Amino acid sequence: MVESIVVRILVSRHSAFYSPLISTIAGGFLGREGLEATYGVLPAGRTSRDAIRSGEADVIQSAVSSSFGPLEKGETDLPPHVAQINCRDGFFLVGKRDEGGFEWRTLEGRSLLADHGGQPLAMLRYAARLNGVDWSRIRVIDAGKPERMAEAFRGGGADFVHLQGPAAQQLEIEGVGRVAARVGAAMPEVAFSSLAASREFIDSEEGGAFLRAYESARRWVRSAAAEEVAAAEASFFPGVAMEDLTAAIAAYQGLGCWEGEVEIPRDLFEQAVNVFESTGAIARRPRYEDVVYSRANWSRTAGQ
Numbered sequence: 001m002v003e004s005i006v007v008r009i010l011v012s013r014h015s016a017f018y019s020p021l022i023s024t025i026a027g028g029f030l031g032r033e034g035l036e037a038t039y040g041v042l043p044a045g046r047t048s049r050d051a052i053r054s055g056e057a058d059v060i061q062s063a064v065s066s067s068f069g070p071l072e073k074g075e076t077d078l079p080p081h082v083a084q085i086n087c088r089d090g091f092f093l094v095g096k097r098d099e100g101g102f103e104w105r106t107l108e109g110r111s112l113l114a115d116h117g118g119q120p121l122a123m124l125r126y127a128a129r130l131n132g133v134d135w136s137r138i139r140v141i142d143a144g145k146p147e148r149m150a151e152a153f154r155g156g157g158a159d160f161v162h163l164q165g166p167a168a169q170q171l172e173i174e175g176v177g178r179v180a181a182r183v184g185a186a187m188p189e190v191a192f193s194s195l196a197a198s199r200e201f202i203d204s205e206e207g208g209a210f211l212r213a214y215e216s217a218r219r220w221v222r223s224a225a226a227e228e229v230a231a232a233e234a235s236f237f238p239g240v241a242m243e244d245l246t247a248a249i250a251a252y253q254g255l256g257c258w259e260g261e262v263e264i265p266r267d268l269f270e271q272a273v274n275v276f277e278s279t280g281a282i283a284r285r286p287r288y289e290d291v292v293y294s295r296a297n298w299s300r301t302a303g304q
Contacts, residue, residue, distance in 0.1 A: 005206045007037045010051055011061035013117075014041055015164040016237070016248040017090035018193065019229060020218035020258055021061055024210075026232045029217040033209035039236075052079040052198050059210065061085065062196045064264065065119050065272055067291045068282050080293035081194040082202050083214060083262040088184030089123045089192055090257055091115065092168035094153065094161050095180040102180040104131035111139040111158040113149045118281070119192070124162060126275045127187040153177065165248025166240055173244055184255050190275060191268040192257075202293060215262045222258040226250035263295040 007030065011018060024030055025037045042051060048060040049070065064081050071078065093112075095102065107128065114124060128135055143152045146167055153161035154176050161168075161177070171177040184192075195214070201207040221229050230246040237245050252258065269288050276282045288294075 005035055007035055007206065007210050008056070008058045009037050009039045009061070010042045010048070010057040010059075011039070012042050012048060012063075013061070013164070014236075015090070016166050016233070016245060017164050017252060017257065018061055018085055019221045019233060019249060019252065020085050020214065021195065022233050022236050023221050023229060024214045024217040026236060027217050027220060027229075029213040029220070030210070032216075033213045035206065035209055035213065048196055049079050052196060053077070058197060058201050058207075060196045061193060063119050063193050063272075064191045064269055064291050065122070065276055066196075068273070068276055068286050071286045071290060072282055072284060078291075079196045079198055080202070081196045081264060081291055082293045083195040083211065084191060084260065084264045084268070085193040085195065085218075086257040087189045087192065087260050087265075087268055088255055088257045089120075089127070089187065089190065090164055090252060090255070091120055091124065091162055091183045092165065092179050092251075093181040093183065094163060094168050094171050094177040096159060097175060097178050104128060104133050104181070104186065106180075107133055107160065108137040110160060111141060113141045113143050113152055113158040113161040115146065115149065115162050116142045120162070122275055122279045122281055123187070123190070123192070124183055125279050127183050129278070130187055165251055166237065166244040169247040169251065170240070170244045173241070173247065179251075182251070182255055184257065188271055189268055191264050191272045194264055199293065211262070218258055218262055221249070222253060226253060264292045266292075 025039060030037055048062040048066060051057040051060055067078050125135055141158055143149045146163055149161055150167050168179055172179050226246045226249040229249050230242055266288050273285050
């Protein structure tokens with residue numbers, strides 16, 4: 001047990017998709033290790049690697065793919081990715097309520113409000129191609145942030161919208177749309193989102209305590225009732241109805257986003273590289289060892 005220390009956590013996005021991290025705090029797992037936490041969204045224009053390097057944060061919710069571009073440009077001393085959050089894409093395609101049976105080729109000739117974040121868009125394009133879709137035949141719309149995308153869809157701005165939960169479930173429960181497809185179910189498992197930190201933090205006593213708490217929380221969110229997880233996390237989602245939050249968590253549990261161990265598996269890392277290579281986002285394949293701080297390298301404090 002360590003003395004009460006505050007772990008500063010920043011996230012690139014806030015969503016029920018990241019429940020393993022949110023519940024590390026909300027479920028009391030950090031408290032049992034004698035830790036407290038601050039939690040916030042990474043400010044616009046800031047990168048996760050800058051936040052770690054500057055000492056602004058101890059832990060960042062990120063993705064292994066965030067290191068691909070900087071590595072290719074020759075950047076060094078990147079904060080390593082130490083733990084997996086999700087092993088499947090967590091975006092949903094929501095169509096109009098009266099939309100009939102969905103097949104991926106249904107997107108051709110239709111309009112789609114797509115999330116234009118680097119990883120969400122790369123994964124969506126990969127899944128579409130894997131399912132026989134000609135991307136050039138979709139009218140892809142960039143409406144900006146997810147909140148604006150959802151509002152544009154409510155206003156009839158497109159046939160489909162590409163959102164995480166609980167935003168997708170809110171549209172469905174409101175009766176505005178219907179979840180037509182789960183991107184993660186249409187493509188292989190992949191190292192999607194992860195936790196990054198400095199090697200110094202990972203190897204510290206508080207880093208070891210954090211990783212123990214996170215591992216316990218991740219096991220809990222995949223096995224506890226969705227209603228129980230939603231109740232624990234409710235304060236992190238003000239203005240979101242419990243029904244919507246519960247539906248999102250249940251959807252992620254059913255999809256298997258939080259399965260597996262906390263260590264980022266090499267095969268899922270290579271699949272993430274496959275996705276970015278296939279879209280032309282990278283010209284050469286990064287090495288696992290240059291991106292991931294594997295469990296074999298964790299200090300013994302992490303396993304105590």
